[in-house]
Amino acid sequence: MSAPGSALRAGSDPYHIGHAPSAGVPEYTGHGAGGPAPKRIVVGYGFWIFILSDVILFSCFFATYTVLIDARNGGPGPRELFDLHNTAIETACLLASSFACGMTSLAVARQNLLWTEIFLALTGALGLAFIGLEAHEFFGLVARGDGPTRSAFLTAFFALVGCHGAHVTAGLLWLGTMMAQFPAKGFKQTIRHRYLCFSLFWHALDIIWIGIFTVVYLIGTITP
Amino acid sequence: MSSNRQDFDDFDIGSHVGEDQVAGGAPGEAPHPTLASELRGYLAGLVLAALLTAASFWSLHEHVIYGPGIVMALIVFGLAQVGVHLVYFLHLTTSPDNTNNALALAFGVLIVSLIFFGSIWVMFHMNHNMIPAKALMEMRGG
Numbered sequence: 566m567s568a569p570g571s572a573l574r575a576g577s578d579p580y581h582i583g584h585a586p587s588a589g590v591p592e593y594t595g596h597g598a599g600g601p602a603p604k605r606i607v608v609g610y611g612f613w614i615f616i617l618s619d620v621i622l623f624s625c626f627f628a629t630y631t632v633l634i635d636a637r638n639g640g641p642g643p644r645e646l647f648d649l650h651n652t653a654i655e656t657a658c659l660l661a662s663s664f665a666c667g668m669t670s671l672a673v674a675r676q677n678l679l680w681t682e683i684f685l686a687l688t689g690a691l692g693l694a695f696i697g698l699e700a701h702e703f704f705g706l707v708a709r710g711d712g713p714t715r716s717a718f719l720t721a722f723f724a725l726v727g728c729h730g731a732h733v734t735a736g737l738l739w740l741g742t743m744m745a746q747f748p749a750k751g752f753k754q755t756i757r758h759r760y761l762c763f764s765l766f767w768h769a770l771d772i773i774w775i776g777i778f779t780v781v782y783l784i785g786t787i788t789p
Numbered sequence: 790m791s792s793n794r795q796d797f798d799d800f801d802i803g804s805h806v807g808e809d810q811v812a813g814g815a816p817g818e819a820p821h822p823t824l825a826s827e828l829r830g831y832l833a834g835l836v837l838a839a840l841l842t843a844a845s846f847w848s849l850h851e852h853v854i855y856g857p858g859i860v861m862a863l864i865v866f867g868l869a870q871v872g873v874h875l876v877y878f879l880h881l882t883t884s885p886d887n888t889n890n891a892l893a894l895a896f897g898v899l900i901v902s903l904i905f906f907g908s909i910w911v912m913f914h915m916n917h918n919m920i921p922a923k924a925l926m927e928m929r930g931g
Contacts, residue, residue, distance in 0.1 A: 610889050610893070775867050779864070784860055
């Protein structure tokens with residue numbers, strides 16, 4: 566932290582931390598030698614800690630699912646329940662959404678409002694398609710009597726996949742907020758940092774989904 | 790802290806374009822990557838992730854992998870794809886900016902491994918040592 570009265574401007578990067586040394590700017594290692602880290606680095610780090618805590622939350626649900634996968638009380642198992650074509654389409658939607666989110670990051674870095682809004686809309690549309698497919702699957706299961714109350718296995722399934730779905734839904738609300746804030750407030754530093762956090766969140770959700778389609782759907786289906 | 794909120798809110802609006810973009814690129818690369826190079830990075834990530842996803846689903850449908858090895862193959866494909874996402878989408882690099890992020894990730898991986906594999910390990914042994922429910926019923930009934 567800079568001392569009171571320091572001439573350092575918050576958010577500036579006077580020491581070019583992490584950048585190649587250039588004329589007049591010595592190389593700093595990022596271990597505090599060059600002064601406080603830029604705001605963007607600190608914001609990203611803080612949100613990264615939150616994401617890791619969220620991943621730990623998900624690991625508990627993953628462990629529960631894996632432990633309870635045989636606790637079916639005579640009910641159906643993954644092989645009877647899951648439609649892998651649906652899962653494949655969901656996976657494609659979320660991966661494309663993650664890519665569109667990356668494209669948004671490029672537009673935000675260049676402060677181009679039109680492309681920012683276009684790629685945010687694309688990110689959101691693909692996320693909505695994912696949630697729609699997941700809701701369709703969930704309602705189909707419940708309608709067949711295979712809801713979360715059927716067996717411990719199905720409770721674990723709905724808890725894990727539903728928790729991810731809830732995260733995606735929250736992410737969509739956040740995305741809508743960003744779509745409104747970029748035109749309303751412009752590319753201010755706070756808004757760009759808010760978007761940086763959103764992009765971390767969205768990419769992290771795709772990483773969680775890799776675990777879900779691998780452990781729940783694919784490995785679940787080949788387990789007898 | 791010497792700064793006030795005004796500093797955060799109003800700093801560099803419209804100026805320093807590209808100064809604040811998501812950190813990326815390998816060490817030694819130009820500090821401000823061009824649109825084309827960043828786009829290439831995301832496209833490479835998309836292609837690699839799509840290939841690994843396709844490999845995961847494909848290894849299940851076709852009998853291309855020795856049966857008992859499929860689970861291990863799926864885990865390897867999954868972990869590889871997580872790596873691809875971390876590098877190409879989240880831009881987790883070895884640059885000094887990312888030291889803290891990488892350390893936090895390492896700690897997260899440790900905790901996740903303890904919870905996930907620890908639970909499986911403990912519950913497997915517990916199930917192994919439990920009296921089957923049927924035998925328990927017979928004991929009670931007798």
